[in-house]
Amino acid sequence: GAGVSQSPRYKVAKRGQDVALRCDPISGHVSLFWYQQALGQGPEFLTYFQNEAQLDKSGLPSDRFFAERPEGSVSTLKIQRTQQEDSAVYLCASSLGGSQPQHFGDGTRLSIL
């Protein structure tokens, strides 16, 4: 389809492992966002890209979190040395521009054991 695609849909990892979450935005969308959503809560902003430039990473909770979008399209969110508190749904969204409505993927549900 033409929507935002995220993979994997589910990820289970042991504490201390590294994980990588992928986001393929809608073609032509300049802006890309990552959010973290805890159960029963609204999303929390993690980081924002405009094309390949990471313009805002103020929401990343620690230096274990790293995001990239090297060619201005697909983005990867990497979490190193995962902790149990990293368990959440990670949502990716894209938009034509920063102020335009954001369109979301189905999310990756991350469980750290």
Place this chain on the structure above:
Amino acid sequence: AQKITQTQPGMFVQEKEAVTLDCTYDTSDPSYGLFWYKQPSSGEMIFLIYQGSYDQQNATEGRYSLNFQKARKSANLVISASQLGDSAMYFCAMREGNYQLIWGAGTKLIIKP
């Protein structure tokens, strides 16, 4: 202080009735945007409707309308003729500045047959 407040944690509504989901916001920025999203139990975040702070008319999209009362800083979502498929979490979000969305805690809507 909360910037987006959704006062209804949960609502039960009879099928085919109209429903209003409350959202109040707090900002001193004259330029902002207000969004409503729907999140079914499957997890995807679906964009419903957008209202810009300078828009003179209330936004409408099919069965969805946004009751924008700027002086009261409220942006309630109205769903007409509710359907069973409307059962979901509904999030109100505000864009301050160029891109960052601030989210409410959500309202869980259950439509009864």
